[in-house]
Amino acid sequence: MADAARPAPPGPRRLVRHPAAAPLAVLAAGVAGAAYLWGTDPHESGHLLPQCPFRFVTGLLCPACGGTRMTYDLMHGHFAAAWLDNRALLLAAPLALALWGRWTVEGLRGRRYRPRIAPWAQVLILLTAVAWTVVRNVV
Numbered sequence: 159m160a161d162a163a164r165p166a167p168p169g170p171r172r173l174v175r176h177p178a179a180a181p182l183a184v185l186a187a188g189v190a191g192a193a194y195l196w197g198t199d200p201h202e203s204g205h206l207l208p209q210c211p212f213r214f215v216t217g218l219l220c221p222a223c224g225g226t227r228m229t230y231d232l233m234h235g236h237f238a239a240a241w242l243d244n245r246a247l248l249l250a251a252p253l254a255l256a257l258w259g260r261w262t263v264e265g266l267r268g269r270r271y272r273p274r275i276a277p278w279a280q281v282l283i284l285l286t287a288v289a290w291t292v293v294r295n296v297v
Contacts, residue, residue, distance in 0.1 A: 178265030181258060196233060200226045218295045221287040222247055246290040 198205045212220035224244035231240035232248075240248055257273055264271035275283075 176265070177268060177270045178262065181262040181265050184258065185262070192229070192233065195226065195230055198230075200230050219291065221290050223294075246286070 195207075198207065200207050207226055210220055210223050212218065213223055222244070225247050228240045228243035228248055231237070231243060260273070261271045
């Protein structure tokens with residue numbers, strides 16, 4: 159009977175306890191990165207921005223190559239230059255922002271959010287990324 163009053167042993171401890179902690183951490187990291195990027199032109203050499211590991215190893219552009227330059231150009235109002243840096247990533251950015259926004263709102267409401275992407279949509283995203291990689295390296 160004394161065992162029934164004892165609390166259950168704690169399970170594996172999670173680092174993130176509140177559902178809003180992860181999306182707010184992503185926001186903080188994004189703001190810090192944007193603050194650094196604001197004064198660092200990735201179109202010029204001699205900065206502390208990381209290189210793309212895929213391009214470093216293969217010499218080819220990955221689907222996200224140009225994303226840092228695109229972000230810099232967007233922050234400075236150069237929309238045409240951002241389009242030239244990475245068209246696919248620029249078109250996908252609103253969807254990513256919407257997913258992050260929903261994740262944040264649900265987290266602030268105390269609920270965990272995990273987007274459900276249908277298997278056919280996952281295949282479509284993967285095929286689009288592969289096609290974009292081939293097109294930008296062939297053309």
